[in-house]
Amino acid sequence: MRRNKELEIYIHIPFCVKKCDYCDFLSGSQDEATRKIYVEKLIEEIRTHNKRNRSIHNEKVITVFLGGGTPSILEKNQITAIFDALRENFDVAEDAEITIEANPGTVTAEKLQAYKKCGINRISFGLQSTNNEELNLLGRIHTYEEFLESYQLARACGFNNINVDLISAIPKQTVASWEETLKKVIVLEPEHISAYSLIVEEGTPFAKLYGEGCPGEHDLPSEEEERAIYYRTEELLEKAGYHRYEISNYAKKGKECRHNLGYWERKEYLGIGLGAASLINNTRYKNTDDLLYYMEHASDLSAIQENVEKLSLEEQMEEFMFLGLRKMEGVSVDEFENTFGKTMEECYGEQIQSLVQQELLKQKNGRLLLTKQGIDVSNYVFGEFLMACQY
Amino acid sequence: MAGIDQKKIRNFCIIAHIDHGKSTLADRIIEKTGLLTSREMQAQVLDNMELERERGITIKAQAVRIVYKANDGEEYIFNLIDTPGHVDFNYEVSRSLAACDGAILVVDAAQGVEAQTLANVYLALDHDLDVMPVINKIDLPSAEPQRVIDEIEDVIGIEAQDAPLISAKVGLNIEDVLEQIVEKIPAPTGDVNAPLQALIFDSVYDSYKGVIVFCRIKEGSVRKGTNMKMMATGATAEVVEVGYFGAGQFIPCDELSAGMVGYITASLKNVKDTRVGDTITDADRPCEKPLPGYKKVLPMVYCGMYPADGAKYQDLRDALEKLQLNDASLHFEPETSIALGFGFRCGFLGLLHLEIIQERLEREYNLDLVTTAPGVVYKVHKTNGEVIELTNPSNLPEPTEIDYMEEPMVKAEIMVTSEFIGAIMDLCQERRGIYQGMEYIEETRAVLRYHLPLNEIIYDFFDALKSRSRGYASFDYEMLGYEKSELVKLDILINKEEVDALSFIVFSGSAYERGRKMCEKLKDEIPRHLFEIPIQAAVGSKIIARETVKAVRKDVLAKCYGGDISRKRKLLEKQKEGKKRMRQIGNVEIPQKAFMSVLKLDEKK
Numbered sequence: 001m002r003r004n005k006e007l008e009i010y011i012h013i014p015f016c017v018k019k020c021d022y023c024d025f026l027s028g029s030q031d032e033a034t035r036k037i038y039v040e041k042l043i044e045e046i047r048t049h050n051k052r053n054r055s056i057h058n059e060k061v062i063t064v065f066l067g068g069g070t071p072s073i074l075e076k077n078q079i080t081a082i083f084d085a086l087r088e089n090f091d092v093a094e095d096a097e098i099t100i101e102a103n104p105g106t107v108t109a110e111k112l113q114a115y116k117k118c119g120i121n122r123i124s125f126g127l128q129s130t131n132n133e134e135l136n137l138l139g140r141i142h143t144y145e146e147f148l149e150s151y152q153l154a155r156a157c158g159f160n161n162i163n164v165d166l167i168s169a170i171p172k173q174t175v176a177s178w179e180e181t182l183k184k185v186i187v188l189e190p191e192h193i194s195a196y197s198l199i200v201e202e203g204t205p206f207a208k209l210y211g212e213g214c215p216g217e218h219d220l221p222s223e224e225e226e227r228a229i230y231y232r233t234e235e236l237l238e239k240a241g242y243h244r245y246e247i248s249n250y251a252k253k254g255k256e257c258r259h260n261l262g263y264w265e266r267k268e269y270l271g272i273g274l275g276a277a278s279l280i281n282n283t284r285y286k287n288t289d290d291l292l293y294y295m296e297h298a299s300d301l302s303a304i305q306e307n308v309e310k311l312s313l314e315e316q317m318e319e320f321m322f323l324g325l326r327k328m329e330g331v332s333v334d335e336f337e338n339t340f341g342k343t344m345e346e347c348y349g350e351q352i353q354s355l356v357q358q359e360l361l362k363q364k365n366g367r368l369l370l371t372k373q374g375i376d377v378s379n380y381v382f383g384e385f386l387m388a389c390q391y
Numbered sequence: 392m393a394g395i396d397q398k399k400i401r402n403f404c405i406i407a408h409i410d411h412g413k414s415t416l417a418d419r420i421i422e423k424t425g426l427l428t429s430r431e432m433q434a435q436v437l438d439n440m441e442l443e444r445e446r447g448i449t450i451k452a453q454a455v456r457i458v459y460k461a462n463d464g465e466e467y468i469f470n471l472i473d474t475p476g477h478v479d480f481n482y483e484v485s486r487s488l489a490a491c492d493g494a495i496l497v498v499d500a501a502q503g504v505e506a507q508t509l510a511n512v513y514l515a516l517d518h519d520l521d522v523m524p525v526i527n528k529i530d531l532p533s534a535e536p537q538r539v540i541d542e543i544e545d546v547i548g549i550e551a552q553d554a555p556l557i558s559a560k561v562g563l564n565i566e567d568v569l570e571q572i573v574e575k576i577p578a579p580t581g582d583v584n585a586p587l588q589a590l591i592f593d594s595v596y597d598s599y600k601g602v603i604v605f606c607r608i609k610e611g612s613v614r615k616g617t618n619m620k621m622m623a624t625g626a627t628a629e630v631v632e633v634g635y636f637g638a639g640q641f642i643p644c645d646e647l648s649a650g651m652v653g654y655i656t657a658s659l660k661n662v663k664d665t666r667v668g669d670t671i672t673d674a675d676r677p678c679e680k681p682l683p684g685y686k687k688v689l690p691m692v693y694c695g696m697y698p699a700d701g702a703k704y705q706d707l708r709d710a711l712e713k714l715q716l717n718d719a720s721l722h723f724e725p726e727t728s729i730a731l732g733f734g735f736r737c738g739f740l741g742l743l744h745l746e747i748i749q750e751r752l753e754r755e756y757n758l759d760l761v762t763t764a765p766g767v768v769y770k771v772h773k774t775n776g777e778v779i780e781l782t783n784p785s786n787l788p789e790p791t792e793i794d795y796m797e798e799p800m801v802k803a804e805i806m807v808t809s810e811f812i813g814a815i816m817d818l819c820q821e822r823r824g825i826y827q828g829m830e831y832i833e834e835t836r837a838v839l840r841y842h843l844p845l846n847e848i849i850y851d852f853f854d855a856l857k858s859r860s861r862g863y864a865s866f867d868y869e870m871l872g873y874e875k876s877e878l879v880k881l882d883i884l885i886n887k888e889e890v891d892a893l894s895f896i897v898f899s900g901s902a903y904e905r906g907r908k909m910c911e912k913l914k915d916e917i918p919r920h921l922f923e924i925p926i927q928a929a930v931g932s933k934i935i936a937r938e939t940v941k942a943v944r945k946d947v948l949a950k951c952y953g954g955d956i957s958r959k960r961k962l963l964e965k966q967k968e969g970k971k972r973m974r975q976i977g978n979v980e981i982p983q984k985a986f987m988s989v990l991k992l993d994e995k996k
Binding site for chain 1 (some may be wrong): 921943944945946947948954955956957959960962963964966967970
């Protein structure tokens, strides 16, 4: 008998009321009719997975993450239909963590109650800032007050696992204005807080405003200020009972996001919907990000799957390191050996020694983890594990 | 083929100032004589090096044989040898000339006689060639053929009244040129039955045929099976094939005899056995003495060349050997640098020569190179009376051991239209030039004479000259000898460590300025590290300039794009890829570009 494997599922909803000026995720505003067809196609894709892929069918789904875009833009019956299809075709564990991303201003009591019925037990609110001027600058459609309303509503509907997304280092932000945001969120006592530093991504309106050589370039906090904000974040949140478990993620004990941890721990996950990425059987692939094409071919998996890459042993090791090290607890030396049949030492001895010497990594209780300085320059640290292994 | 009448052969070359249309005329001659149809013609047939076409210059001498049916009803065999125009390649020019009996002098109908026109004519006259002028570009609105004809007669002193007035570009009056070649270029002389005496004027390496020797048969004949001997190296080999030059191809024939130009292949193992300028004879029936050959040229500019990938050291050596085979002016010897590892100290005729060799190594031999700042040969007089010729700044003795130093000077002639005289004089002044005089060749054009230190002109003097005269000035120089000078070694320290590959010798009065520019340039080229990196310029123990590369405080990817790990991996790989092309000095990674950037210090001018 085959043992049940664990599987995570990500479902992408590429729609927003309006795309934010810094966002480079796959999303955009689309009319109701398009959204309706998309949901139908999404359900077709879910069904196809069942028919086509036996190995997935045998697996137990431990987390579901409905992300976007803004999934909460969908009607409650659309969400219900998606979950009905999901449960018909996959074996979702009873204690699965099921998250939906929601934007303040797009949720109603009816929607929240419907979520509850679907088994959704975690809500992730994209707040970003409690300062309305900052929200406006980011191109967000909601105010802090609207967020408060949505948040309270979710609490009233019985959601006891809520995340609040925040963005730091936005133009003209000061340590003081950031502290205010943090403090206002802390008093609400969400179970989880994600605090990302803004990255000005190419191709976004922000890149034209704040990119290199652009007029607003100097409105962005300097590297030093950005780091000060980051250090302050940990200090304040730690004091309030949140521990940092990943570079940008903080949670109360036991409330870490299992779905995201799965990414860092290389758990298998299936991405459903436009542009969704998957890792199945050490093969990575992505669905097409062409909306019209997706809607035409959603039930033909081989047509929509792109960039299929079978990971070599070496690539798997690299991922183990550069993904695992994002977690504050780092990577386990034993687990590496159990997984790959080679010791971490023989694969990366030289790199580790040098990084430990530079005080970017440290060893503790059989684990290897980033130091405080290591976090600041983590890309450099991760880079050292690429194309380095001789095996 | 043995029956070719010597009287029907014309061996000639085309000489001209750069851009006066030498290669275009060669193309037209080839096209008119029907060697290639115009459809097959590719612009500049003889410039078959990719680099030559791109830069629009001729670097290597090229030869081609064509058949021309003249107005007298006879068929003539033309051997046309194309030559380079730039001063750095005078050596190549003189080699080609030795294979010819006459030269076509191309002069631009608008620009008239230029510095290189004169220099090349003198070279041709040195080789006893008959010079036949041709006025090109008469289709230009600014063409003044009669003025140029008069100028040729006045300045050069050769008969030019009946010079063909042509436009090589549009193919106008090319027939006149062909007829005059028959009339004015003398047929070769030489005894077909005398012992073999042939001059090697070039050679190339072919991976199928091995070494291919280009030669001019002066006396006797050579055929397959001849047991040939190189008189200077003493190497002997049996001739495998002889032939002549088609357009872009080698065409075998039975025999090459006195007066002919062609190629020889033989079972020669070692590329060093065939030295350009050497004389080939018949080992079984040798001639009495070798031909005069060429004046040995000494490299004037030196720099270090290192393979970017240390494992390619042997490949670089092989490539340099092959290039040296037909470029005797290229000089190299092994050296090591703390910063760059194993490489070669190479000697060149000038900066263009250096650039060309570098590009050929990169393109034709697929090598990635790191080049150090070029320098000249300094004479260091030590207190113990010893004199050393310094080609590598790293070998400079301790200051206490140095009595004084000398640097090479050149005698420069700059031809310029009167409106730019002031600008050019300023330039020469900045470059420590000593004014020697000026004379007007005609109303609006003058020759300026200066004595200049060679190390002031090897960098970018030529470019500066062109930009300050809007391209009108031309420049020629010859070595003058050594003069005592105040010279210092400028060292660059990166993160407090001296980088030997960046050291160079400089006039003490310019040290501060150079040091400052070096630091600025390096600051832009060296990526930020996890720690702060001071970049310092020092003379001895004295720091004269400093810049700082700030430390990276932050390099974090906050968000991870859902499960799209491939995207993250690509970002990391891109970052890693950039590092591969860097050199590790101490704990600083220096991009190879940084070593090269200091070559173009004055770019912003």
